Amino acid sequence: MTASPDTRPALRIEDLSVSYLGGRNAGQPKETTALSSFSAEVLPGEVFALVGESGSGKSTAGFAVGGLLPPENTRVAGKVTVGGKTIPAKDYAALQKLCGRHIGFVFQEPSSALHPSIKIETQIGESLHGKLSSRQRKERVASLLQSVRLTPDKRLLKAYPHHLSGGMQQRVVLAIAMANRPSVLIADEPTTALDPTIRKEVLQLIRDLATDSRSGVLLITHDFGIVSHFADRVAVLYHGEVVESGVTRNVLSSPQHSYTKSLIASARGTTEELA
Numbered sequence: 001m002t003a004s005p006d007t008r009p010a011l012r013i014e015d016l017s018v019s020y021l022g023g024r025n026a027g028q029p030k031e032t033t034a035l036s037s038f039s040a041e042v043l044p045g046e047v048f049a050l051v052g053e054s055g056s057g058k059s060t061a062g063f064a065v066g067g068l069l070p071p072e073n074t075r076v077a078g079k080v081t082v083g084g085k086t087i088p089a090k091d092y093a094a095l096q097k098l099c100g101r102h103i104g105f106v107f108q109e110p111s112s113a114l115h116p117s118i119k120i121e122t123q124i125g126e127s128l129h130g131k132l133s134s135r136q137r138k139e140r141v142a143s144l145l146q147s148v149r150l151t152p153d154k155r156l157l158k159a160y161p162h163h164l165s166g167g168m169q170q171r172v173v174l175a176i177a178m179a180n181r182p183s184v185l186i187a188d189e190p191t192t193a194l195d196p197t198i199r200k201e202v203l204q205l206i207r208d209l210a211t212d213s214r215s216g217v218l219l220i221t222h223d224f225g226i227v228s229h230f231a232d233r234v235a236v237l238y239h240g241e242v243v244e245s246g247v248t249r250n251v252l253s254s255p256q257h258s259y260t261k262s263l264i265a266s267a268r269g270t271t272e273e274l275a
């Protein structure tokens with residue numbers, strides 16, 4: 001039986017392995033295995049967190065899904081299914097074609113995702129695929145801005161990124177990432193660079209966008225406090241391997257692995273901040 005579109009995973013990753021050839025720094029071994037046989041499914045409308053400390057391979061997983069790893073020094077195996085298409089992870093070009101349409105990305109630094117000398121209205125408008133009249137384009141831009149809780153007034157539409165706060169910039173990046181109603185949004189440390197007072201709002205917005213749009217969210221974070229507040233399910237990554245995964249509240253209430261326990265213990269501050 002074929003699964004109906006809404007029960008089909010938003011993203012399926014099967015046996016994804018990634019090695020970097022030649023270390024990042026002098027003295028590192030010639031080949032670093034960053035990810036070993038990683039598999040995961042993100043369902044429509046859910047937030048699935050990938051959590052681990054620095055170097056555990058989280059960003060590598062997100063980049064691999066979008067075909068965004070440097071081809072000259074990576075070796076990749078496995079499969080990615082998104083938007084109803086299954087693509088070998090080593091076919092970087094085919095995966096890149098899905099970016100912007102079936103896969104949206106949000107990274108840590110909003111200012112580097114936005115063009116510094118293009119107005120907000122134009123940047124969002126240009127990210128919309130398909131044939132649209134200029135009136136339809138304007139309407140979609142306004143509704144996208146509203147969906148990220150920004151008022152689409154003239155002042156914002158005609159603003160350049162540097163006129164906006166970091167939190168507003170990240171909302172604009174989210175509007176662009178969601179512009180073509182992607183199957184999956186990959187959010188890699190989306191609030192790490194933001195002021196602590198607005199982190200909760202942006203995370204709640206990502207949570208609500210998943211629910212409202214039925215996009216799946218792959219939330220990449222080092223912080224179990226964020227996971228505990230905003231993720232439905234979680235996979236814990238340690239040295240490129242999943243050591244534990246499950247429904248967030250179950251993992252939180254009875255973590256099985258000592259590494260998971262240490263991540264939970266070190267997140268107490270954020271858990272309180274986000275409460």
Ligand SMILES: Nc1ncnc2c1ncn2[C@@H]1O[C@H](COP(=O)(O)OP(=O)(O)OP(=O)(O)O)[C@@H](O)[C@H]1O
Nearest residue numbers: 020022023024032034053054055056057058059060
């Ligand atoms: N361009 C690169 N060249 C060589 N090794 C790399 C490169 N990028 C990442 N690595 C290695 O791959 C492993 C996983 O790195 P990755 O950045 O995916 O981890 P991460 O969990 O996202 O960490 P962080 O939160 O610090 O970005 C690490 O050992 C890292 O040193």
